[in-house]
Amino acid sequence: MDVKYINPFLESIRNVFDTMLQVAFIIGKPSLKEEPVPRYEVSGIIGLSGHITGCVVLNLSEELALHLASALIGDEVTELNEDCTDAIGEIANMIAGGAKKDFPGEDNSISVPSIIIGKHHVSYPRGLPVISIPCDTSAGRLAVEVALQENPVPNTAGAAAENSTESGG
């Protein structure tokens, strides 16, 4: 995958953390993800369509999800409830949306976020490499995983996720 798709995410992650989360963070070196199995139990998934298609996954632990949700909302969130999943979806939305503005083409769209909790795997678009961007925060590590491709003709793509544990489990 071209670096032109990864650099916008680095900038967007920084922007979201600096502007709305105000949680200390260090972005690590992006690397190719070998297995499509998320490392942590919470995933916020955004599909992209248009000139650029694919998906973006914000993957993090329950503990960090609670911490970031609390930081975004401004009130302490202690349970992995609807408030928490909504906040994680919004963080994923802002990261993907912020990166999208620097992509080639003007017809790129993002989906509303889906949140998966528990042991799960993500069905990335077939044949696309998945680049994982690690980010160490003061409350743990997360990964932003990106699988994108440029299309000569716009169409719709995205990711489907399957979970083996119900939301909240």
Place this chain on the structure above:
Amino acid sequence: MKILLVDDSRTMRNIWKKVLGKIDGAEITEAEDGAQGLAAVGEHGPFDLMLLDWNMPNMDGLTMLKKVREKNITTPVIMVTTEAEKPRVIEAIKAGANNYLVKPFTPDALHDKIEETLKKAAAPA
């Protein structure tokens, strides 16, 4: 002052409400998508200000904005969205948005944008 907030994210609506809580006499109505927002305009309007997200299920914020303007409703509208590309901003302004704020934003940026929008709306033409 009656204000309509339309965003599918409850988190975002709560963030907006914290900022709007600093405005004296703010009376807030919430909607989760453009369709609900449009219904709220009919049932609880007229509003003095609307904040609209763009990407929402059922009906997006741009479609809602167009439908509101088709009804000749001139309530000031601020689009608050992750859609940051210049053509999108132009599209929203052409559709009748009075102002535009890209997520993520600081509370101060939202507050300033609201003040600026209301001031412009109140100014004589």
